[in-house]
Amino acid sequence: MQIYLPIAELSVNLFLLLGIGGGVGFLSGLFGVGGGFLMTPLLIFIGIPPAVAVATQANQVVASSVSGVLAHWSRDNVDFKMGAVLLVGGILGSTVGVGLFSLLSHFGQVDLVIRLFYVFFLGFIGVLMFVESARSIWRRRRRIGTPRKLHEHTWVHGLPLKMRFRKSRLYISALLPGAIGFFIGILSAIMGVGGAFILVPAMIYLLGMPTLVVVGTSLFQIIFVAANVTFLQSVQNQTVDFILALALTVGGVIGAQIGGRVGAKLHGEHLRVLLAILILGVAIRLAYELGATPSHLYSAVWLSPES
């Protein structure tokens, strides 16, 4: 059944969209990430213009993060104070990011920048996760307990504006999570992702937050960043496709529930290794496309006389 997407201006099979939403939702439920980094390339692959794919994805992230946060909130695993600090940075970052996005589309380089961002960040995070999870599998096999320092003092702790985050059991400068939020906000706008796949490792490794509250807190702040991106993309670029977002959301929430149930039966390290392989796979594919001789050397945009 074909459905006409009013902003993307093309007809797509509804079941294809539900399938993509469901498939990505399944993986996001399984791994606890938003799945935007998979969704956006898939949408571009089926012919949705990249600008529409990126902006619409942000809209869909709002829906999936809300349902995720509600689930984590009911288990009291959300650090709202930390979320708020991340958010201040995130809102600023996503505003800058959307402006940057408009500028890049004006110069015709937006596709390239989206791809470069993807290759770089997916590659980086993929390698990090793979190494970390492979090591912990190795350790568990050998049954060696991980000695972990409770508190490490670095230059980071010398920064001003210190705040106490009770739920995260941290006493750190608000500048650090603020800067991380800002950075993720830019990524969110340009890549059309929630940014969980970067934010979650950053919160664990850079901020030292307990893993239990990380996912809920990152989802909490992503709701607002993604909402901001949706709003700004709507205003500046008119590229949010409401119908597309809705179709993806319906598939996504169902897939996420199934994925969550399957995920509960697997070991954390195994999940992380699988996710790392998936992320690396996407990164390698995109990197190959950047370097390989493109099948189409030329591209064209047609502008109506009024614009």
Added chain:
Amino acid sequence: MGRRIRLLPILLLLLAAPSDLRAEPLVADLSNHLIAITTGFTGADVLLFGATDGPGDIVAVVRGPTGRAIVRRKGRLFGIWVNKDATDFEEVPNFYAVASSRPLDQLLTPEMAQRYRVGLDNLGIRPAEEAGPDTAMMTALIDIKKTEQLYRPTPGKVVFLGGQLFRADFHFPANVPTGTYLIEVMLVRNGKVESAQTTPLVVSKIGVGADIFEFAQRHSAAYGVVAILSALMAGWFAHLAFRRS
């Protein structure tokens, strides 16, 4: 099917009035003057039909709205492919198709084809700046339009039924751009365009899709808020629906 039936009285009328036809060397019309893009739109076929006052050949040209096009060429930069050069073109039709009753080169000389803008070599596209004509860019633009099914790669057929009635089918794909199209029908005799007629065709978004598009363009801030609110609702509903199970 319904279109054929509606067409029948018109054709009968054309047949029944030969004296009027003699006064007009060429009469032509479309089965439909509006292509409505609704949420279930998958493309449309429009039938061009008409009559001539005697033997002759028909050339029909469908031109979409014209606008500006930016063509970009990728090149290597530090090992990766980036958009390097860009050329702006003006007077670019967003849709183009030709149909004729005989091969075009038998009907029109190259000069005439150029004057009447018949064929993909004579679209009337020109570079926006005075810079030397970049034929590779122009060719690329036409090729892209062909793959998008917006330029018909080869002329279609105009079929004569008997000696005077003719018909031609034009297909408009799912991605057909909106706007006002002009269908120019020319009667060619002895290497000359003896008569021509132009008929408009409107391609327009209709219904919910059109309303959403309009809303997104005109009230983009409100659209953004609605998109966010609906996503919040969807997320909340999803949570409620799956909480119990």
